[in-house]
Amino acid sequence: MHALTRTARMTGLFYLGVAITGVLGFLIVRPQLFAADDASATLANLVAHESLARAGVALELGMVVTQTFAAVWFYRLFRTVDSFAASGIAAFGLVNAIVGLVSAAMLATAVGVSVDPVGDAAANVQLLYLVSDSMWGVGALFFGLWLVPMGWCVLRSGWMPRVLGWILVGGGAGYVLSAFIRYLAPDAQIVAEALAYPASVGEFWMVGYLLIYGVRRRALNEAPPAVHTPAPVAS
Numbered sequence: 048m049h050a051l052t053r054t055a056r057m058t059g060l061f062y063l064g065v066a067i068t069g070v071l072g073f074l075i076v077r078p079q080l081f082a083a084d085d086a087s088a089t090l091a092n093l094v095a096h097e098s099l100a101r102a103g104v105a106l107e108l109g110m111v112v113t114q115t116f117a118a119v120w121f122y123r124l125f126r127t128v129d130s131f132a133a134s135g136i137a138a139f140g141l142v143n144a145i146v147g148l149v150s151a152a153m154l155a156t157a158v159g160v161s162v163d164p165v166g167d168a169a170a171n172v173q174l175l176y177l178v179s180d181s182m183w184g185v186g187a188l189f190f191g192l193w194l195v196p197m198g199w200c201v202l203r204s205g206w207m208p209r210v211l212g213w214i215l216v217g218g219g220a221g222y223v224l225s226a227f228i229r230y231l232a233p234d235a236q237i238v239a240e241a242l243a244y245p246a247s248v249g250e251f252w253m254v255g256y257l258l259i260y261g262v263r264r265r266a267l268n269e270a271p272p273a274v275h276t277p278a279p280v281a282s
Contacts, residue, residue, distance in 0.1 A: 051124075052261035055206075058120040059257025064113030066254060072106035073183075081180075086173035093161035093172060100158045107151035114144040118193070125200040132196040132203070139193035146186035153179040184229055187243070191222025194246055197253070206262035211252050218246030 080100055082088035093100045118140025125133040157175040160168055198215030201207045221242035228239040 049261075054120065054124050055257050055261035058117060058124050059254050059261075061113050061117035061120055062250070062254045063258065065110055065117055066251070068106045068110035068113060072103055072110065076103040076106060081176045086169040089176060090161055090169040090172045093158060097158065097162065100154070100161070104151055104155045104158060107147055107154060111144045111147040111151065114140060114147060118144065121197065125197075125204065128200050128204040128206075129196075132199045135196035136193055136200070139189050139196070142189040143186065143193060146182055146189065150179040150182045153182070185226060187226035187229070188223055191219045191224075191226070191246060194219030194222065194249060198249070201253075204262075207253075207256050207260075211249060211256065214245055214249040215253065218243075218249040222246040 076099060080089065080092045080096065080103065082092065118137045121140065122133045122137035125136065153175045157172045157179075160171050160175070165171060194215045198212045198217075198219065201212030201215060202209060225239040225242040228235055228242070232238070
């Protein structure tokens with residue numbers, strides 16, 4: 048397998064890991080534990096489903112790990128196309144990982160408080176979950192920002208469909224805008240969610256393309272040959 052294809056597929060594998068851990072954590076585990084309007088119910092859920100709550104923490108940690116590797120591998124994939132944009136993907140992606148790390152710490156603390164109560168356990172647990180939720184809310188800025196240089200690299204390289212590149216750029220911009228709308232216009236949540244849809248389409252398309260194709264076949268012929276450092280000559 049060509050080195051470029053191998054790098055692309057590894058990048059797609061890590062990106063898939065981000066998607067899987069995110070879906071399991073946010074769409075399956077969190078709704079079973081967090082009752083947004085009832086602190087007592089949230090505490091009761093954590094006490095009754097401690098293993099599930101700990102699994103939720105593990106899923107967020109898994110997302111941190113896969114997000115970190117995805118950010119680094121995207122840099123490795125696109126660094127020869129545009130080193131500045133590739134560095135942007137890596138930097139913004141690592142901020143996403145930090146957001147996840149802080150959120151995981153909040154959830155882990157909530158589990159600890161539910162097992163060994165401190166003060167008003169219900170209020171404390173609820174606050175920790177609310178802060179975790181807000182971390183992801185404001186973190187949408189960087190989940191959008193990292194898609195913009197990613198889309199730019201797709202457009203510059205020609206390694207993937209150009210439509211994908213434009214969807215990533217536009218979807219990233221929409222994701223950033225949705226973060227502002229979420230807090231400036233609380234009654235316009237439907238608009239905020241709609242602005243994030245193109246980003247989701249672009250991300251899943253990117254994951255699938257990287258895993259199935261890697262890069263376009265013609266890109267393999269255009270890729271620069273590996274640079275070999277000559278061995279030092281003994282004097």
